[in-house]
Amino acid sequence: MAIKKKRQPKTLAAGRPPVFHPRPKSISRKSTKSLINQHHLLEKRKRQAIAKGDKAAETAIEAEIEELGGIERYQQASLQGQRHDRGGDSSKTLMEWFKPCFAEGQAAPDRPLRMLEVGALSTQNVCSKSGHFEIERIDLNSQEEGILQQDFMARPLPRDDTERFDVISLSLVLNFVPDPRERGNMLLRTTQFLCGPERHSSTWSLRDFFPSLFLVLPAPCVANSRYMDEDRLIAIMESLGYAKAASKTTHRLVYYLWRRESKCLGPESPFPKKEIRSGSSRNNFAVVLG
Known part of the structure; x- marks a missing residue:
């Protein structure tokens, strides 16, 4: 006759379903780039709407940003871009x-x-x-x-x-x-x-x-x-x-x-937005000083 093994009493934790911690889904490189670019474009349009005082356009653009997942989704895409692959x-x-x-051998800073x-x-x-x-x-x-x-x-x-x-x-x-x-x-x-x-x-x-x-x-x-x-x-x-x-x-x-190299407080001459290269395929990134 087989001897039945004595069962250990179950704890409260044993009766609970396992805790599930969802991991954010990986975003493809193409999707990551698209999401970041869309977010950047919408933020630019939003700033333009604010500058014009167009409250309706600002609200509509904010809704588009939320549809993309808001700043949280944008930051997830940015973090994805930091993966080793x-x-x-x-x-x-x-x-x-x-x-x-x-x-090794270099003098340590004070x-x-x-x-x-x-x-x-x-x-x-x-x-x-x-x-x-x-x-x-x-x-x-x-x-x-x-x-x-x-x-x-x-x-x-x-x-x-x-x-x-x-x-x-x-x-x-x-x-x-x-x-x-x-x-x-x-x-x-x-x-x-x-x-x-x-x-x-x-x-x-x-x-x-x-x-x-x-x-x-x-x-x-x-x-x-x-x-x-x-x-x-x-x-x-x-x-x-x-x-x-x-x-x-x-x-x-x-x-x-x-x-x-020097304690400069600003440029001696201004750097306006000035075209350096022409062509329809160029982007509009610029830095203006002065």
């Missing part, structure tokens, strides 16, 4: 450039290097995991703990060097600012949040890279714009006291590291 996160390139600064990441989407990118930076992360619509919900253009100005940064990251941020003049104002504003160029002048391993601005743009913003090419971008950045320290171009993106 989509090219990975841009801070990997930044850390490759900074590698000589942190090589205090931790401070980074401001504007438009942050994750606290787990390569820079965050490097251990070399104290990072403040901000975004217009924070989706993760550790990212402050804040508009960079409304962020209080630093009172002294203890509130300034050694590096600012603007990765795929400037291209989503809808107005060319506002883009210029954003670049100008970065100079107010960076340490002065003398901060690292005595540490040779750091002075070639800090203080600096990390700027990432879609490649067509520079390669196929009516109003922007690399020479124009260099001229604009030099007028703000920056010098190009490093750059990289891929099929999709352009990466720049701009080292701050």
Whole structure:
């Protein structure tokens, strides 16, 4: 006669259905690009409607944005673009450039290097995991703990060097600012949040890279714009006291590291919206200063 095994008494948890945590569906590369472009276009139309005082058009455009999934869906697409099979996160390139600064035998800075990441989407990118930076992360619509919900253009100005940064990251941020003049104002504003160029002048391993601005743009913003090419971008950045320290171009993106060389308060001469290249296939990305 078989001996029956004694059953263990069930707990309350055993009687509950398993907790299901739905994972966001993966978005194809084509869909990701389409969603981001649609969102960008709608935001531009919305700003135009607001400028004209057309409340009906503004409401209609807001409804279209919600139909696309709103800012949450847009940010999901942006995060999807940071997956390794989509090219990975841009801070990997930044850390490759900074590698000589942190090589064995190099003099350590007298205090931790401070980074401001504007438009942050994750606290787990390569820079965050490097251990070399104290990072403040901000975004217009924070989706993760550790990212402050804040508009960079409304962020209080630093009172002294203890509130300034050694590096600012603007990765795929400037291209989503809808107005060319506002883009210029954003670049100008970065100079107010960076340490002065003398901060690292005595540490040779750091002075070639800090203080600096990390700027990432879609490649067509520079390669196929009516109003922007690399020479124009260099001229604009030099007028703000920056010098190009490093750059990289891929099929999709352009990466720049701009080292701050002088305490410039603005360009001596203006940079208006000026056609550089003609052609119906060009885009209208521009930066206006002055």
